[in-house]
Structure formats: structure tokens, C-alpha cells
Amino acid sequence: MIPFLAAAPLWRTIPQPPAVQVLVAVGGVALIAAELWWFLGRHGSGVAAAEGEQGVQEITITVEGGYSPSRIRAKAGRPLRLRFHRTDPSGCVAQVIFPDFHRSLELPLGATTSIELLPDHPGVYPFHCGMNMVRGSLEVE
Numbered sequence: 001m002i003p004f005l006a007a008a009p010l011w012r013t014i015p016q017p018p019a020v021q022v023l024v025a026v027g028g029v030a031l032i033a034a035e036l037w038w039f040l041g042r043h044g045s046g047v048a049a050a051e052g053e054q055g056v057q058e059i060t061i062t063v064e065g066g067y068s069p070s071r072i073r074a075k076a077g078r079p080l081r082l083r084f085h086r087t088d089p090s091g092c093v094a095q096v097i098f099p100d101f102h103r104s105l106e107l108p109l110g111a112t113t114s115i116e117l118l119p120d121h122p123g124v125y126p127f128h129c130g131m132n133m134v135r136g137s138l139e140v141e
């Protein structure tokens with residue numbers, strides 16, 4: 001046994017005042033909450049589809065690294081036309097799927113492609129790319 005090591009352990013617990021312990025714990029929880037809000041939270045209230053001809057609601061969604069806007073608000077019981085304008089060359093976004101409507105749509109690059117849905121019931125209906133990586137949602141009210 002080396003006398004030096006026996007006398008001075010490598011780890012030494014430094015007692016902290018309770019106030020500091022509480023502060024560090026609260027700070028950590030706050031950071032976790034901020035991170036969850038940033039990545040998973042819903043920001044803003046979405047963009048409402050415009051009232052078009054013959055009661056058809058319409059909105060144009062740009063597909064570039066994601067859907068913009070990604071949250072679309074619409075009214076129930078009226079046809080909704082989504083116009084996807086794809087400028088993103090990634091094959092990932094070449095298809096968009098509406099699981100609740102059992103519909104999908106191919107999006108040729110550089111073109112605007114439309115799909116018409118009839119959202120009968122209020123609710124939140126997600127849509128996503130073919131691989132479920134890029135996502136958006138329809139909020140029907």
C-alpha cells in the first residue's frame with residue numbers, strides 16, 4: 001500500500017448547501033422541459049386552409065426539408081384540397097401518406113400536386129412521408 005494513496009482518496013465528496021442542491025435539480029428539470037417543448041411541443045396554432053370556390057377549402061404546402069406549413073387547420077364536413085409544392089430533391093418526401101383517409105399521393109419534384117380529402121369529423125389527422133420521417137397534421141374543427 002502506498003501511504004500517499006491511503007491518505008488521500010481520489011474522490012472526495014464535497015457537501016453542498018441544500019439551496020444549491022435544489023437549484024441544480026430544478027435547473028436540470030427546467031432544461032429537460034425546455035428540450036421536450038422544443039422538439040415535441042406544438043408551437044403556434046397552425047395555418048387555416050382558405051375558403052375557395054364552391055366551399056372547397058384550399059391550402060398550398062411547400063415541401064422543402066419538411067412541410068410548410070406543417071399544421072393545417074380546416075373545417076369539418078367540407079372538402080379540403082391540399083396542394084403540395086415539392087422543391088426538395090430528397091426521395092424521402094416523394095410520397096405523402098394520409099393514414100386516416102387511406103390515401104397517398106406521389107409528389108413529382110418541382111411540381112404542385114393536389115389531393116382532395118373530405119374530413120367529416122373533427123380531430124387531428126397526421127400525415128407523413130413514405131418513411132414516416134417528415135410529418136404534418138390536419139386539425140379539423
Ligand SMILES: [Cu+2]
Nearest residue numbers: 092129131133
Ligand atoms: Cu421520408
